[in-house]
Amino acid sequence: MWSLIQIELYKIFRRPRTYIAFGAIAALIVVIQFGLKIDGDAYAGFLMKDINDTLTVDGKVLNGYLICYILLQLLLVHVPLLVALIAADMISGEANLGTLRLLFTTPYSRTHWVIAKFIAASMYTILLLIWLAFLALFASMWIFGTDDLFLMKSNYVVLIEQSDVLWRYVGAFVFASFSLLTVTSLGFLMSSLSSNSIGPIVGTMSAIVFFTILSTLNIPLFNIVKPYLFTTHMNNWKEFFDIKVNIDNEAIRGSILNIPKIKTSLMVLTLHIILFVTASIIIIKKKDILS
């Protein structure tokens, strides 16, 4: 199996298309960091305009931790689209190229190949996330420095001590990896249904957009299905930055407000991954390879 994973990784990283996502993420992050470096104070002032009269904040609000939070909010919506570029092409791209029949006439079973391809695509996704973490978190920490994390929520503010922040990002990135792996597995499922590259990529992107809209709309009819949609849970990495408070309304260091919500989301995402990959294996096993 390891040989097959190596082969799949080798093929992924020999394709120029693979690097588009890395380049796009780097370009976006650098542009945002540049903008905030030049005009960050104005941006911070705008963010805090509603509470400036009631609250005085000491220290550096616009620090590396906040920049990373802003970047993740912006990018974790769009990164799935970049993941789909590779994941949705893993099987259909080879079917389109005609090389799938070469792979499937080797002594390894189709199930082996599909699993190897999924693992390779997942490794690509994780690498993309590590790249995102490196640029969004570590580069921002280096450029903007560190301080306590001050977050404006819809009807309250959260202040997390800087020594209590880094592990939350680790948790958030681990959570995000589950979200992106769900997208990878969805792309994979679409890929197993088609023999051309474009259809599954567009299909995956469309599905993400469609379900995201369903998850966002506050219509009673849709509220029934919302808990079961993966898009409802994909953004729950933010839960790592909601902190418990004591009776004096002071933040409890090292706490998370809603751990069950994170657990439920991880479970729903994991079930989606298992469902999508299993469906892909069944489809490919039954499929006549005609391309």
Next chain:
Amino acid sequence: MFGVFCYNLSMAVIKVENISKNFGTLKAVDNLSFEVEAGQVFGFLGQNGSGKSTTIRMLLSLIHPSSGSIELFGKSIQKNRASILEQVGAIIERPDLYPYLTATEHLQLFAKVRKQKVAAINITKTLEQVGLSHRSQDKVQTFSLGMKQRLGIAIALVHNPSLIILDEPTNGLDPQGIADIRSLIQYLAKEEGKTVFVSSHLLSEIEQVAHQILIIHQGKKMVEGVTKELLDPEKRIVQIKTLDDVKALSIIVAGGFSQYLLTRKEGIFLKLPTTAIPMLNESLVQSGISVLGIETKNSLEDYFLQITSNA
């Protein structure tokens, strides 16, 4: 995952029994049966769309047969896929490859998925065998169709398989390339004792290399037999071209050749021994018929052309 593999040399390497494949209402392969013995070059002939590639895909378990059974090396391909395919090398239709990889990288990649380790020297040797050693480090995107075809054959050979299945291996090759592949097929069977199953839509390609020929048409077996017997010179068909076919026909009948006449719309055709051709020509000329030409065709070639032209 790989089982221990052994088989008796005297048994059929490929044994196909009553396989059919339906795509909706289309019957792509219809109740086809044949056997291929070890060390043979087996020619699988048929026009484009006759069911050759579908059959080959079923042999390689890329397509599931609607009915029938396939055994390779005495074992069912469906039940012993991994151990069987370890011993098989194949190219199917077009030589589709990864444009961003070099020829050597392709062979390294496909050598890696084999149980037995393929030595680097084998990769160099295989590229030499197919005449690609001078382009070994070039990316496939710079290759011509013929070069891709050669690389496809190299991929089929790199792990030294016992059975080689080549689907239209000379597609896109120039005359020299076709001759090279023909020599390679003969070498593989004669010198290395491999079984080669080769498909083509051209009889001329197959008749020079195959010990056994099978013609398939619309998914059905039309003819099967030993090449030498099928191409017997004593079973030739003669086409007579004259300025006056009606008069020529009456002379043929009067001359006692009527038993050899074949009913054809497109001209005068006779199935007669080669030795009788000069006699027939003489009687026509002596009767004042202007003979424009006498073409002899092998009966198999004629039969094959008939199938092709009727399609």
